Amino acid sequence: MLRKRFFSRSLARISLLFVVVTSIVVPSTYQPLLNGLYEALKCSKVYQASTFETFWTVFCYAVIEPSLTVVFFRRPEWRLAAHNAQDKMDDAEYPAATISKLPKPKGMRRPSRRLYEAFTYVVPLLLMDLVMIKKFAGVDLEAMLISGNYEPATTLPTGYHRSTFLAPSMHNFSVSSPLQTKRALPAQAPTSRRLVLELICSFVIYDALFFVFHLLMHIVRPLARWHAPHHTHAEINPQITNQLHVFERLGLVLLANFSLNIIRSHVLTRTLFVPIFVWLLVEIHSGLDLPWGYEKILPGGWGGGAKKHALHHKNGGGGLEPFFEWCDGLWNYFALCRKHESRTPAMT
Ligand SMILES: *[C@@H]1O[C@H](CO)[C@@H](O)[C@H](O)[C@H]1NC(C)=O
Ligand SMILES: [Zn+2]
Numbered sequence: 482m483l484r485k486r487f488f489s490r491s492l493a494r495i496s497l498l499f500v501v502v503t504s505i506v507v508p509s510t511y512q513p514l515l516n517g518l519y520e521a522l523k524c525s526k527v528y529q530a531s532t533f534e535t536f537w538t539v540f541c542y543a544v545i546e547p548s549l550t551v552v553f554f555r556r557p558e559w560r561l562a563a564h565n566a567q568d569k570m571d572d573a574e575y576p577a578a579t580i581s582k583l584p585k586p587k588g589m590r591r592p593s594r595r596l597y598e599a600f601t602y603v604v605p606l607l608l609m610d611l612v613m614i615k616k617f618a619g620v621d622l623e624a625m626l627i628s629g630n631y632e633p634a635t636t637l638p639t640g641y642h643r644s645t646f647l648a649p650s651m652h653n654f655s656v657s658s659p660l661q662t663k664r665a666l667p668a669q670a671p672t673s674r675r676l677v678l679e680l681i682c683s684f685v686i687y688d689a690l691f692f693v694f695h696l697l698m699h700i701v702r703p704l705a706r707w708h709a710p711h712h713t714h715a716e717i718n719p720q721i722t723n724q725l726h727v728f729e730r731l732g733l734v735l736l737a738n739f740s741l742n743i744i745r746s747h748v749l750t751r752t753l754f755v756p757i758f759v760w761l762l763v764e765i766h767s768g769l770d771l772p773w774g775y776e777k778i779l780p781g782g783w784g785g786g787a788k789k790h791a792l793h794h795k796n797g798g799g800g801l802e803p804f805f806e807w808c809d810g811l812w813n814y815f816a817l818c819r820k821h822e823s824r825t826p827a828m829t
Contacts, residue, residue, distance in 0.1 A: 486772055493778050501681075504673035511673035519670035519749055531615055531628075531664045534751065535606040538734075539599065541759040542723070547592070549719040549767045557583045559769045561791050562716045586716040586768075601727055606734065611660045614650045618745035619667035625650070628665040630658040646742040671747035679741075679750040680757070684804065687740035687758075692808040694732055695801045717768040717791045761804055765790040782806055 504511060522528040557563055563583055614629035622644040630653040642650045652661035671679075698708035707726035714721050725733070737758060741751050764775060765787050771777075776784030785806055793800030802808045 490773065490777055493773060497778060501677055504677040508672040508674040512670075515670045515673060515676070515749070522749070522752070523666050529663055529666065531661050532607060532610045533664070534755065535603060535610055537752065538755050538759065539603060541756045542763075545756070545759050546719050546722060546763050549763050549769070550589075552771075553718055553767065553769060554585075556769070559771060560716070561768050561770055561788060564770060586714065586718045588714055589718060589720055598723060602723065602730060605727065605731055611662070612652055614652060614661060615664035616644060616646045616650070617665070617667060617748045617751075618742075619669070619747065620644070620665045624665040628663045629653055629661060630655060646738075666748055671749055675747060676750050676753065679744055679746045680754060682744050683737075683740045683746060683750070683754060684757075686743065687737055688802060688804045689808055690736045690740060691733070692802040692812075694736060695803070696812075698729065699797065699801065712794055712797060714794070717766060717794050719763050719767045721768075721794070722763045722766040765803060766794075785809070 527533060553560065560583060614625055616625055622642060625644060626642060629650060642648070652658075654660075695708075698704045707729050711721070711725055711729065714724065723730070737754070741754060746754070761775060764771065765785065767787050768791055769787055771787065774784075774786050776786030776789075778784075783805055785800065785802060785804060789800045790803070799809060799813060801812070
């Protein structure tokens with residue numbers, strides 16, 4: 482059993498490494514595939530819509546979270562709560578009957594009861610989608626402005642506008658075009674090298690930024706009040722992922738957007754970022770010690786994983802970093818130093 486698990490984990494690890502390395506070293510291998518995929522996407526009305534990313538994120542979430550919820554109920558032996566109960570008992574064999582009787586965590590809701598949750602997620606993002614011009618790397622200003630209902634060619638008020646996402650532009654509202662419904666897309670597909678490097682960088686940047694954001698959520702009083710609902714639950718379970726105050730959720734989405742934009746990610750990178758991001762978010766909130774958890778696939782000490790995040794939810798102390806371990810490591814290191822310093826004078 483254990484050996485089989487070790488084998489499949491090594492296989493996953495090697496496959497991942499293979500894809501990452503070949504994408505970076507021999508991007509020509511993947512180019513036909515990426516070109517085909519991007520051409521198809523670029524021509525579709527759905528992909529051209531300014532609201533695409535909002536609905537794509539909801540779609541990914543609506544697939545991933547219920548799937549992990551099913552795993553949560555089908556494999557009670559993976560629930561961290563079962564492990565904790567097991568630790569408390571003296572004998573190593575935790576009776577299977579007790580595991581299967583683990584209660585359903587309080588506060589879990591059926592999908593029909595969660596329309597309000599979906600609504601509060603979607604509305605602020607849709608509002609922004611429908612009034613602001615999307616500014617993607619590799620698109621020229623003229624194309625952006627045309628998508629925003631500005632007159633083409635000579636009359637373009639380009640003087641006011643910039644092509645960077647840091648200078649947002651409003652849609653040019655008119656009776657015939659009352660809302661921003663389109664987004665201008667770059668002409669070319671990215672290379673696999675660019676795609677993979679951008680994905681890695683955006684996750685590392687997001688992880689560090691969210692660490693700071695989350696730290697503020699824990700130490701600044703008014704923010705802590707927003708963050709509290711995310712920590713008030715019995716046993717952690719996949720549905721906690723989105724149990725967030727509107728502002729906190731917005732902060733999370735905007736930080737992800739920023740992390741992608743600041744390195745000028747290709748729009749296709751953004752499209753692939755979403756499912757990975759949503760998967761990781763749900764996984765760390767799943768309350769499950771999955772045998773193929775991402776922290777077990779990544780090199781040891783890189784990924785935080787569900788266990789660490791569950792501990793944070795319980796104790797509220799450390800473990801502020803969502804996906805990796807580096808910021809938490811540094812934070813703990815400096816916390817130790819401070820403790821040490823404050824103790825030294827007392828001893829002399
Ligand atoms: C998210 O990124 C896009 C692409 O750069 C940008 O156009 C948009 O304004 C950003 N959205 C928000 C709400 O900041
Ligand atoms: Zn927290």
